[in-house]
Amino acid sequence: MTAREQEGNAIGATDELVDALAQTAFVTMGALTRLASDNDLSLTQLRVLAILRDRRLRMTDLVAYLGLEKSTLTGLVARAEARGLVVRVANPDDRRVVDVTLTDEGHVMAARLTKDLAGYLDPLVSSLKNGEQRALRELLVTALRTTPTA
Amino acid sequence: MTAREQEGNAIGATDELVDALAQTAFVTMGALTRLASDNDLSLTQLRVLAILRDRRLRMTDLVAYLGLEKSTLTGLVARAEARGLVVRVANPDDRRVVDVTLTDEGHVMAARLTKDLAGYLDPLVSSLKNGEQRALRELLVTALRTTPTA
DNA sequence: CCAATATAGTTTGTAATACATACCAATTCA
DNA sequence: TGAATTGGTATGTATTACAAACTATATTGG
Numbered sequence: 001m002t003a004r005e006q007e008g009n010a011i012g013a014t015d016e017l018v019d020a021l022a023q024t025a026f027v028t029m030g031a032l033t034r035l036a037s038d039n040d041l042s043l044t045q046l047r048v049l050a051i052l053r054d055r056r057l058r059m060t061d062l063v064a065y066l067g068l069e070k071s072t073l074t075g076l077v078a079r080a081e082a083r084g085l086v087v088r089v090a091n092p093d094d095r096r097v098v099d100v101t102l103t104d105e106g107h108v109m110a111a112r113l114t115k116d117l118a119g120y121l122d123p124l125v126s127s128l129k130n131g132e133q134r135a136l137r138e139l140l141v142t143a144l145r146t147t148p149t150a
Numbered sequence: 151m152t153a154r155e156q157e158g159n160a161i162g163a164t165d166e167l168v169d170a171l172a173q174t175a176f177v178t179m180g181a182l183t184r185l186a187s188d189n190d191l192s193l194t195q196l197r198v199l200a201i202l203r204d205r206r207l208r209m210t211d212l213v214a215y216l217g218l219e220k221s222t223l224t225g226l227v228a229r230a231e232a233r234g235l236v237v238r239v240a241n242p243d244d245r246r247v248v249d250v251t252l253t254d255e256g257h258v259m260a261a262r263l264t265k266d267l268a269g270y271l272d273p274l275v276s277s278l279k280n281g282e283q284r285a286l287r288e289l290l291v292t293a294l295r296t297t298p299t300a
Numbered sequence: 301c302c303a304a305t306a307t308a309g310t311t312t313g314t315a316a317t318a319c320a321t322a323c324c325a326a327t328t329c330a
Numbered sequence: 331t332g333a334a335t336t337g338g339t340a341t342g343t344a345t346t347a348c349a350a351a352c353t354a355t356a357t358t359g360g
Binding site for chain 1: 319320326327
Binding site: 002013014015016017018019020021022023024025026027028029030032047050067114117118119121122123124125126127128132133134135136137139140141142143144145146147 | 152163164165166167168169170171172173174175176177178179180182197200217264267268269271272273274275276277278282283284285286287289290291292293294295296297
């Protein structure tokens with residue numbers, strides 16, 4: 001069942017939500033872009049650090065998370081490795097596979113980025129009261145949890 | 151007052167909201183990117199169409215909305231104009247100024263994109279119940295309204 | 301009133317990112 | 331075991347955005 005087919009939403013209500021999501025996404029991506037560039041990272045590299053923070057992934061799985069082509073990821077990971085943020089480890093079970101994981105330095109960087117992001121997003125977040133912030137977090141987590149491509 | 155300084159939020163609660171916003175942004179941008187590329191538009195061109203849907207802007211103001219350099223916008227608008235989606239109009243009050251506005255075709259395209267976006271975002275949206283969707287829309291609108299860079 | 305300065309936009313050259321294609325090595329399957 | 335599949339890399343290309351230099355118009359201070 002699509003959102004529009006659910007009963008009880010006025011015509012246009014879904015569009016307004018969709019619109020608000022899109023606008024919020026652009027504002028948020030603006031913050032993320034600034035955060036990345038202030039740290040000499042590309043947006044995608046930033047994302048890789050965030051993803052690998054609590055996972056070790058093979059190239060193919062990382063590609064799936066990012067929605068990129070594997071040929072793109074080769075260079076991306078190569079640059080991040082050259083900067084000492086990640087390492088490529090040959091997988092002993094399947095010698096074709098390359099596992100990617102954060103270095104200590106990568107973890108430090110990822111932790112700092114997470115901390116700093118709060119500041120960059122503050123204009124958006126702090127315009128909500130505490131209760132609203134909790135409600136928003138709850139709703140977003142719910143939506144993401146049941147979304148396949150999250 | 152930053153979000154963290156507000157009383158009554160547990161340590162970490164703001165981080166979780168920030169994290170959820172970032173993840174939601176990536177999922178939403180994924181949908182927007184697919185929507186754009188399915189219509190042979192760049193993400194930024196898509197955004198220009200959305201912005202100009204209810205505004206006529208000069209180049210400089212459009213640059214401010216987009217957060218790009220003006221030199222970037224020149225080519226962007228030139229390509230969109232070549233496709234018949236926008237027109238550049240000399241401003242009679244100040245002959246340095248170029249106003250940009252949607253063509254009829256641009257309006258048709260923008261309307262269709264808005265309609266289609268709902269489908270692309272449905273996996274995210276439809277995982278919420280009606281009441282939750284309304285609540286989310288309300289919260290996002292509130293947050294955006296008081297955000298300077300929206 | 302005019303010279304100096306500021307503003308609006310374009311042009312040109314360059315760097316970064318992502319894609320497609322072709323390719324190699326290792327694994328699986330029939 | 332040979333053929334097909336999978337995991338990843340290398341290479342060439344297109345797109346996007348930026349910076350710096352430039353043109354044209356407008357504004358402002360003397």
